[in-house]
Amino acid sequence: MPTTTHRIHNFSAGPCTLPLEVLEQVADQFPDYAGEGMSIIEMSHRSKTVAGVFEEAQSLVRELLAVPEDMHVLFLGGGATFQFGMIPMNLLQGGKSADYTHSGAWAKKAIADAKTVGTVNLVFDGTDANFTTLPDPASVRAGDDAVYLHLTSNETIGGLQWKDFPAIDTPIVADMSSDIMSRPIDFEKFGIVYAGAQKNIGPAGCALVLIKQSVVDQCPGDLINYLNYANHVKGQSMANTPPVFQVYLIKLVMEWLKAKGGIAWAKDMADQRSQLLYDAVQRHAGFYTCPVDERYRSTMNVVFTTPSADLDAKFVEEALAHGMSGLKGHRSVGGCRASIYNAMPIEGAKALAGFMDDFAQRNG
Numbered sequence: 116m117p118t119t120t121h122r123i124h125n126f127s128a129g130p131c132t133l134p135l136e137v138l139e140q141v142a143d144q145f146p147d148y149a150g151e152g153m154s155i156i157e158m159s160h161r162s163k164t165v166a167g168v169f170e171e172a173q174s175l176v177r178e179l180l181a182v183p184e185d186m187h188v189l190f191l192g193g194g195a196t197f198q199f200g201m202i203p204m205n206l207l208q209g210g211k212s213a214d215y216t217h218s219g220a221w222a223k224k225a226i227a228d229a230k231t232v233g234t235v236n237l238v239f240d241g242t243d244a245n246f247t248t249l250p251d252p253a254s255v256r257a258g259d260d261a262v263y264l265h266l267t268s269n270e271t272i273g274g275l276q277w278k279d280f281p282a283i284d285t286p287i288v289a290d291m292s293s294d295i296m297s298r299p300i301d302f303e304k305f306g307i308v309y310a311g312a313q314k315n316i317g318p319a320g321c322a323l324v325l326i327k328q329s330v331v332d333q334c335p336g337d338l339i340n341y342l343n344y345a346n347h348v349k350g351q352s353m354a355n356t357p358p359v360f361q362v363y364l365i366k367l368v369m370e371w372l373k374a375k376g377g378i379a380w381a382k383d384m385a386d387q388r389s390q391l392l393y394d395a396v397q398r399h400a401g402f403y404t405c406p407v408d409e410r411y412r413s414t415m416n417v418v419f420t421t422p423s424a425d426l427d428a429k430f431v432e433e434a435l436a437h438g439m440s441g442l443k444g445h446r447s448v449g450g451c452r453a454s455i456y457n458a459m460p461i462e463g464a465k466a467l468a469g470f471m472d473d474f475a476q477r478n479g
């Protein structure tokens with residue numbers, strides 16, 4: 116097993132830090148996977164070995180999240196962005212409509228793509244509040260003719276997270292790219308849950324899609340091959356040559372998560388890490404500001420500002436010198452952002468909270 120000598124705390128929003136144990140395992144297994152004399156990305160995707168990796172990745176996702184029997188587990192190319200369009204292409208053609216919640220930058224992209232196919236009704240629009248808050252889930256109602264209601268469970272840029280979901284009969288379709296695997300999901304409410312892999316699951320370029328059979332039954336037969344969910348279900352995520360490396364890493368990350376204690380462990384750690392950082396903001400209220408409504412603050416992406424853009428830049432630069440990278444806020448909003456996904460060790464959050472104290476004392 117190779118030994119890694121240089122690692123820093125990587126607070127990037129995605130791609131982001133992955134478990135060191137997994138990276139070392141990949142390095143160790145890579146040139147000669149399972150004694151086959153070749154790496155996994157050189158093998159036929161029709162081989163028993165690759166099929167076995169897919170089956171295992173799928174069954175680990177199913178086990179960890181307690182995905183119900185009537186829901187398929189798919190790994191699809193194109194990331195979460197592709198799902199923004201694929202969902203309406205499958206469900207909204209022929210003048211159908213869906214309800215969307217506009218919670219920030221990622222919801223906006225999902226809405227824009229859905230509008231190219233069908234009718235979009237906004238049941239929540241956070242624009243006026245600058246996307247710092249969400250509706251009370253109990254107050255969200257779906258329209259009578261809505262095929263589904265779409266929400267973004269965690270806005271990665273805004274640091275805003277749904278803590279509970281609307282109790283409606285209409286199936287919910289959720290983009291869980293940046294908080295899947297960080298808390299349990301009650302799948303009863305959901306028709307589709309999708310997530311780009313590059314935060315809590317593995318490398319970019321692949322989306323995990325959990326889709327109920329009742330939704331697959333609605334997919335039109337005349338869609339082009341790759342767009343139709345029914346084809347991916349039938350082909351067990353191998354309707355075309357699939358992203359094998361991504362799924363292999365997903366399998367390893369899921370094994371790592373299971374060994375750590377699964378979703379209960381992930382939730383506990385996410386709560387602890389985020390609390391450390393929000394407490395640091397609170398200790399220095401007046402120096403640090405988190406614009407997000409306290410009820411909906413994300414456990415995955417902690418956003419905050421210092422008193423000026425110059426100090427924000429200084430914070431990011433000095434943090435890097437202290438071995439903490441990726442703390443610059445998204446270019447569209449500025450400020451600072453600490454992304455603390457499952458693979459971020461608690462020591463990383465402690466180091467950052469300590470640095471926040473020190474920085475505020477020196478510059479406040």
Ligand SMILES: Cc1ncc(COP(=O)(O)O)c(C=O)c1O
Pocket residue numbers: 128129193194195196197221267269270271272290291292293311312313319320321
């Ligand atoms: C919430 C959310 N949705 C969608 C995406 C887009 O994912 P991808 O780049 O895999 O298409 C991202 C990427 O960061 C995201 O954070």
